[in-house]
Amino acid sequence: MDLQLQEKTAFITGATAGIGFATAQSLAREGARIILNGRAEEKLNRSIRKLQQAYPEASISGLAANFSKPNEVRALLEKLPAIDILINNVGMYESGSFFEEGEEDWYRQFEVNVMSGVRLSKELLPKMLSNNWGRILFISSECATLVPVDLIPYSMTKAAVLSVSRGLAQLTKGSGVTVNTVVPGSTLSEGAELFLENTAKKEGKTKAQVEEAFFTEVRTSSLLQRFAKVEEVANTITYLTSPLSSATNGVAIKVDGGSMGGII
Known part of the structure; x- marks a missing residue:
């Protein structure tokens, strides 16, 4: 299927590994121009080279910025070219006790997981509306509703993302711009691989x-009963960035293997 993404420019935050990098690969295969983001310049450049080797015909570049530092975000916004597709993927989590975590732990995760997408969307959405075409995607998590007790601040941020996304979608009424959220379940990212190994x-x-025990003892609600591959999540993201997804707006699309339950 041709997703009609040739000549579209996509900016992906947190794109040097995991779901972000898999999404960059998927978009590159579809002919989109890719701008990666990562915190560290060296790791970002390695990811760019890896993509360029795999997709020599693709246009691939990168911009480094640490989204916990508003000054770096402001500098990044000044460098961004015209963007057709914004994927707010960057995120962080810290496992800890609710009774021991300080307020700074909450604010740090909120700054990266929520305000990164707010700042980028505030800059890019008006331009998309002016062009009457654009895609903004937020990446949430099953933890938005499952809320593990050691990840309460993280879960709060991922629930907040759903509200931000829906609110922005309402600003696109009658236009060719859409804003949606993808909600992955337990995914075999580098962090999950490290968890399994340790x-x-x-x-x-x-x-x-260990993986079997996780799904039989911890994430028992999962119907998939395994970690999703990052490519499986990226496939859904890629479709939602395309012109073919034009009737999907203001919604949260689960790629959770059924773990969140419900009929919608």
Whole structure:
């Protein structure tokens, strides 16, 4: 299927690994121009080179910025060219006790996970509306509703993203611009791989045994009963960035393997 993404320019935050990098790969295959973002210049450049080697015909570049630092975000906004597709993927989480976490832990996660998308959308949405075409996607998490007790601040930010996304979508009424949220479930990112490896060593098990136990003992609501591949999430994101998704606006699309339950 041709997703009609040739000549579209996409900016992906947090794109040097995980879902962000897989999305960059998927968009590059479709012929879109890609601008990656990462915190560290060196890692960002490695990711750019990796994509350029895999897709030599694609236009791939990058802009480094740490979204916990508003001054770096302002500098990034001054460098951004015209953007057709904004994917607010950057995020962070910290596992900890509610009773021990300080206010700074809450603010830090809110700054990166929510305000990054707010600042970028405030800059780019008016231009998309003026062009009568654009796509903004926020990446949330199943934790927005499942809320693990050691991830309460993180879950709060991922729930907030849903409200921001829906509110912005309402500003696009009658236009060719859409704003949606993708809600992944447990996904085999680099962080998840590290969790499996460390737990396997600690408990004297294989990674496969640890993964099975996670879904039979912790994420029991999952119908998939395995970690989703980052490519599986990226496939959905890529479709929603395309002109073919024009009737999908203001919604949260689950790629959660059924873990969040419900019929909608």
